Amino acid sequence: GAVVSQHPSRVICKSGTSVKIECRSLDFQATTMFWYRQFPKQSLMLMATSNEGSKATYEQGVEKDKFLINHASLTLSTLTVTSAHPEDSSFYICSARPWTGVGEAFFGQGTRLTVV
Amino acid sequence: SQELEQSPQSLIVQEGKNLTINCTSSKTLYGLYWYKQKYGEGLIFLMMLQKGGEEKSHEKITAKLDEKKQQSSLHITASQPSHAGIYLCGAVPFGNEKLTFGTGTRLTIIP
Numbered sequence: 001g002a003v004v005s006q007h008p009s010r011v012i013c014k015s016g017t018s019v020k021i022e023c024r025s026l027d028f029q030a031t032t033m034f035w036y037r038q039f040p041k042q043s044l045m046l047m048a049t050s051n052e053g054s055k056a057t058y059e060q061g062v063e064k065d066k067f068l069i070n071h072a073s074l075t076l077s078t079l080t081v082t083s084a085h086p087e088d089s090s091f092y093i094c095s096a097r098p099w100t101g102v103g104e105a106f107f108g109q110g111t112r113l114t115v116v
Numbered sequence: 117s118q119e120l121e122q123s124p125q126s127l128i129v130q131e132g133k134n135l136t137i138n139c140t141s142s143k144t145l146y147g148l149y150w151y152k153q154k155y156g157e158g159l160i161f162l163m164m165l166q167k168g169g170e171e172k173s174h175e176k177i178t179a180k181l182d183e184k185k186q187q188s189s190l191h192i193t194a195s196q197p198s199h200a201g202i203y204l205c206g207a208v209p210f211g212n213e214k215l216t217f218g219t220g221t222r223l224t225i226i227p
Contacts (some may be wrong), residue, residue, distance in 0.1 A: 006158075032213055041155075043204060043220040049213075091156055095215065105149070105206075105215050107159040 002028045002098050006108025013084055017063055019055040021079045021111045023050075023094035029074035030096035032106070035067075038091040050094075084115040119143075120207055120218035128224045129195050136222045137190045139205030145185045149206040149215065159204070162190075197210045 003026040004068050013019050023033055031052045032097040036044040048069055049057040056069035066088075068080040077096075097103055119142040129135045139148070149163040163172045165181035165188060172179050176193045192199055205218040 034215065036217075041222070044159075044217045046214060046216050093158065095159075097213070103147075104161050104164060106161075107151075109158045110156065114155060 002026075002096075002106045004094065004096050004106045004108045006094055006111055008111060009109055010043055010083045011114070013113070016083055018082045019082055019084055019113060021081075021092055021094075021097070021113075023077045023079070023108050025075045025096045025098070025106075028096075028098035030077075030098065031074060033071060033077040033094055033096040035069065035077075035079050036093045036095070038093065038110075044093065047079075052077075055069055081113065084113070087114045089113055089115045118215065120205055122203075122205055122218040124221060125219065126222040126224070128226060131225050131227050132176060132194055135195055135223070136191050137203050137205075137223075139193070139218050140186045140188070141186045141207055143209060145181070145188075145207045146210045146212075147208040148181050148185075148188045149180050149208075150188070150190050151204045151206060151217075153202045153204060155202055158165050195225050197225045197227070199223060 005024045005026055007022045033050040035047045037047050038044050046059050047062045050069045050071040052071045057063045062098040062109050089112050095105045095107045097105050119141045121136045148165045151159040153159050163179045168183040168185045170181045178191045181188045203221045206215045208215050
């Protein structure tokens with residue numbers, strides 16, 4: 001199956017700093033990628049839809065200035081957590097499909113962010 | 117927005133027993149997905165259902181989608197320790213590519 005690579009897998013940062021998470025589709029092009037957040041013992045919550053060459057679409061309640069998304073190419077989307085605080089600590093995971101509409105969505109390995 | 121409710125929230129099953137996890141949608145589904153996750157790790161794709169009444173099987177796992185395309189069930193036969201994890205149903209609504217997830221079911225297999 002298609003491969004989505006996410007980096008880093010774990011990151012620890014100090015409060016007030018920014019952290020960038022990369023999501024790459026390794027063997028296909030993706031005009032759309034999705035970013036999710038998962039709190040402990042909870043399901044995945046969709047944060048935003050990353051659109052290549054245009055602005056991301058954020059879900060209700062997600063701060064776009066806090067979570068900056070850039071989809072600069074057909075194989076790379078980045079999520080930057082700006083001015084991170086301990087409450088931003090979470091598991092972040094991206095997904096992409098090599099096709100539009102329905103079909104299997106491939107997920108990255110996820111990034112565990114800890115803000116101290 | 118798409119609301120997906122899973123039941124039960126958690127399940128403890130003795131090894132070798134059968135079990136069923138349910139996923140109910142507030143709207144008609146365009147595509148229904150089942151994924152498995154070890155907490156803090158990526159998702160493993162299990163199956164996707166699209167047609168009303170569709171049923172798919174892979175090894176000891178069977179997923180069904182009802183005729184109205186609003187309910188799905190995931191059935192595991194003769195459960196094994198390797199089946200333990202978090203099971204997530206996801207759905208794509210009509211006219212939209214966004215995949216959103218249900219509340220999740222945490223499955224524990226005891227020997």
